Amino acid sequence: MAKKVLMKGNEAIAEAAIASGCLHFFGYPITPQTEISEYLAKRMPKVGGLCLQAESEVAAINMTMGAAAAGSRVMTSSSSPGISLKSEGISYIAGCDLPCLIVNVQRGGPGLGGIQPSQSDYYQATRGVGHGDMRLLVLAPSSVQEMASLTAEALDLADIYRMPAMLLADGALGQMMEPVDFSAFPKREVPEKTWATNGMGGKRKKNVVNSLFIDPNELENSVVERYKRYAEIEKNEVKYEEFMTDDADIVIVAFGITARICKSAILAAREAGIKVGLLRPITLWPFPKTQIASLAEKTKAFISVEMSMGQMVDDVRLAVNGRCPVHFYGRTGGIIPSVEEVTAEIKKLAESL
Amino acid sequence: MAKKVLMKGNEAIAEAAIASGCLHFFGYPITPQTEISEYLAKRMPKVGGLCLQAESEVAAINMTMGAAAAGSRVMTSSSSPGISLKSEGISYIAGCDLPCLIVNVQRGGPGLGGIQPSQSDYYQATRGVGHGDMRLLVLAPSSVQEMASLTAEALDLADIYRMPAMLLADGALGQMMEPVDFSAFPKREVPEKTWATNGMGGKRKKNVVNSLFIDPNELENSVVERYKRYAEIEKNEVKYEEFMTDDADIVIVAFGITARICKSAILAAREAGIKVGLLRPITLWPFPKTQIASLAEKTKAFISVEMSMGQMVDDVRLAVNGRCPVHFYGRTGGIIPSVEEVTAEIKKLAESL
């Protein structure tokens, strides 16, 4: 029988990393994710791992790149402003085809913003975190259990596809306490890191990890090759949850903590006789666009509910592609939309249909 | 009569900045935009300005923020990896409602990538350069003349709307020499900077420049307020060029250097009897979505041609919203598509219609 432990979301990430064999962590403190560092600072030495507080976020991401190049499972974590600081390094990691896990426990922005939860780094995570043609695997947990299981999954995916993965959480999930079952998540088979620059011991040719290609043909080839892998991922690794979508006239798209609020709002709206359901993307990249397109054939309208001024709604619109209207409802700056306001939004939309 | 000067694109940016009263520049060298720094290092002292090579890109953007806060017209420039390093600072500038100009003379990515021209920072410029809900004004020059005139325009827009603007150029435009007429661009009226933190002299209350709001309501209000300004910009400041779209069955959407190649391809395809035209966005944000939507009513297909793996194509699709098919053609890694290959792409599409 599985043993459940009551933990904060931030701690669940940390413990899941260790449980998944990630024994290198490089961080720099920032609210609301500092518990990850704190937890690992205590735990890592006990399991023979390394938790290092770098002198800055820029240093932390470059140390992460170094450890990844040497073949270690490695994680870094920060919150919104710190992820911006890491963005050059993230692009380098992508350009070097290195696996690692970057945790973003989002807070309100832009700038210093606030310390309350937010989902306003969606654009950055899915499109622009770094310069150049590149993608991150982006996984969005919605419970403390998923903070753990998606950490494990992201580490596996990163290794399988040799690319950086991001766990896009938020301050509410980071601070929330729920029971976690560490036996519940299966491990995937990951390839051996024959490309790692971890010393040859005279046994093989020198490995090189590099993102610089002076010849543009070589650079283009390397990018095109990478996009073939991205296409594989879009085919094989999309994850989402559906809730009451079967008969839904209205489909809410929401991820993370927001999806939980939407479920309550859906139950309330159903009681009022409104047929509404939820599509919760678990992978934000690859985005569940095929499933949304298919729902668009039978539903009357979508609403993207986000803790931002509207970012994922672009991806919903791209998937729906004009088949039906796509609305948006959001709060920002650290405010979590209430069940009541989402229910009201559903009702308003239902009346207009 | 206007006097024209033969200049490199990078120099045109630099000279236009000075001509527009931008007397503060903070940079750090990176190919292919180093001529901007070099030019300003020589010219700024002669016009009473300041050109400072900072110790890093992170320092340069923070100095830019400081000068902006003090009410100076200020510019920084870099190329792709350097822009990633600046991204935390850019989000802070946006969050502080400060005007400044950030020049990105794009090179191939991700990572160190190459030193040849590219347009693969489109996503970053238009969506994810920094964390949080925020936008940049993004202007995309297509000639050395526009390197100058859009620099002037971007500085004015930044001041008018109190937000950072980006000139999104590329290495080809930066290195290309063409005649520039500095008398040709009109100056806009810009408001006085009554908010600047430049000393009170006992005459007014203390100004505060800040992006931190501990109370989430205050933070949300500040973001919502900012998005009202963004809506104004989307209404008033969209710029684009149309070329042979009147009767076009196929509309190419392309910006920057790529648009010039597309014009030649269009002329070639027209000779072959294909009705094809070009919509060239000059502002990438705000994106000319209304005009594209309106073209979508009468055209049969769009192709987004880009020097990337396909980024602006998302915005074209969002504007077209399913009204007709949207195709993509691109080269990446520093390779500029040739007139021949774009023409071939047009012909292939024309045959399939």
Added chain:
Amino acid sequence: MAKKVLMKGNEAIAEAAIASGCLHFFGYPITPQTEISEYLAKRMPKVGGLCLQAESEVAAINMTMGAAAAGSRVMTSSSSPGISLKSEGISYIAGCDLPCLIVNVQRGGPGLGGIQPSQSDYYQATRGVGHGDMRLLVLAPSSVQEMASLTAEALDLADIYRMPAMLLADGALGQMMEPVDFSAFPKREVPEKTWATNGMGGKRKKNVVNSLFIDPNELENSVVERYKRYAEIEKNEVKYEEFMTDDADIVIVAFGITARICKSAILAAREAGIKVGLLRPITLWPFPKTQIASLAEKTKAFISVEMSMGQMVDDVRLAVNGRCPVHFYGRTGGIIPSVEEVTAEIKKLAESL
């Protein structure tokens, strides 16, 4: 008639620098010398100069080196811990034969120590501030007037002998207010900087500023050559003040603020019939060893009075070379010895003779 201005010692340094044509200043704030930066931040722009607050002391000294290499008169200032941070740069400046002025407004040490005045960086200033065989010109003001006039003198000496000079002041002198006559100090003739790396304009061979010599013979030659200049300085530039030494049985050696206290103590001791005088070194390097040696022929004992645990006393002993006893009296950690305790020390010594 000379016009006197009432100023703080720190301000007198700053104003004297400008009056002496030093238009470049690079600093970083630290108590008790921050007024120098503050004053120059306001004044420099008005006289066409540059006052830059660097990102750290290490940056400030390297900017100082750069400005010096380009032929500018340049000054940096700090207090004790900040001078330690600058020590690599100071050694580089010495090894490159570059002139500049480094101001040390000493506070108590070691470590963070305190913010009260001290003279405990004497060893560092005269012997070990940087690695390698090298010297600094070290001038020790004893009044606000000298804070100004020795700043001017140090800048001239640095230029004449192409080496870094240090003004070794302390927090008491920095904060003290006294009238200063800026017309009082003569300017020396300084050579043209034909070695400066300030652009050739096609008129001469490239100048090189360098401290790296891979061939040890070249390095030795460069050091030996420099020590010939040092020998010239020891012959020509020793400065000191004598006070009542003619008939003195006891000679106090003291510099800076301590020398002023010693004068009062001497007057008090003279009233008690004790023949005591003062030798005040104004240059700490070159040290007035010949004059002390000559006093040692006729006096019965020396006391070195310092605000430290005893550092200059080594130089006094080296000069006296066993001819008579050399005693020490000092306070440290920010405590200025009182007239009473110095008088008591004199009396105790007089009785033992």
Added chain:
Amino acid sequence: MAKKVLMKGNEAIAEAAIASGCLHFFGYPITPQTEISEYLAKRMPKVGGLCLQAESEVAAINMTMGAAAAGSRVMTSSSSPGISLKSEGISYIAGCDLPCLIVNVQRGGPGLGGIQPSQSDYYQATRGVGHGDMRLLVLAPSSVQEMASLTAEALDLADIYRMPAMLLADGALGQMMEPVDFSAFPKREVPEKTWATNGMGGKRKKNVVNSLFIDPNELENSVVERYKRYAEIEKNEVKYEEFMTDDADIVIVAFGITARICKSAILAAREAGIKVGLLRPITLWPFPKTQIASLAEKTKAFISVEMSMGQMVDDVRLAVNGRCPVHFYGRTGGIIPSVEEVTAEIKKLAESL
């Protein structure tokens, strides 16, 4: 029977550190001491230790301070310019009464200087490495065996007297290979680190490690207290070697690699009938001044032979205090004086007596 291992001097330092229980090392590469880092990077993980290459020398010394504060045995190493960069941190460590070992494998200076061996950081090591009243224990090995045994001794002394110790070596000793017997050096009893800030576990009052004292009386008391310990060290820990001084008319004072050359020169001069001997200081601070003073009673002259322009000669003169003449012979910039030139110098002096 003791087992001897053939090793480079730099490696001997590294291995001796581990053998002495020093399991934390923080460094930054610089010729000619990089082998220490290289060796420890490989060995530390195998013995459960930590070898970290910091982002700069400044970071390395601050990490050293942190590890020392937490009660670890800790070492950092560098060569001349890097030691200058560490000087603020060294003063902080001294001001916090923390034990650690700083290795300086000297190269020619000032500035970048050269990469050949030198002894020109003597002044810095013995007097001015940091601001404020402070001392380092300074040990000067003269063989690869001593590179090892004095590393062990320095670590013990640092712990016993709670202060930083420096191993002042040079590039020749660092690169030289000789057999080392690691069983040969005795371990001293060191006190428990009850002052370490390593977590209270609820068992004791909070420890504080600090060098800041706002009250000058407290600061003075802390310095005076420290100087009492320094006096103990001067009484108990002086180490030197004498060679043929019994009947010597001339006593050479030389340390490190220079002392070995002087021994050969002494043998050559003895063959020529000159009575000459050697006093080799093993501790440079505390300096063997009593023993030199006592030799000064019976010898006719001293020569200080150094790889510098003359630095230790000050300490010889201070010890001799005029009892007989003190001469100097030196080479600098990376040149090791030859046996022939030292012999010639001895003969020249012998003739003049």
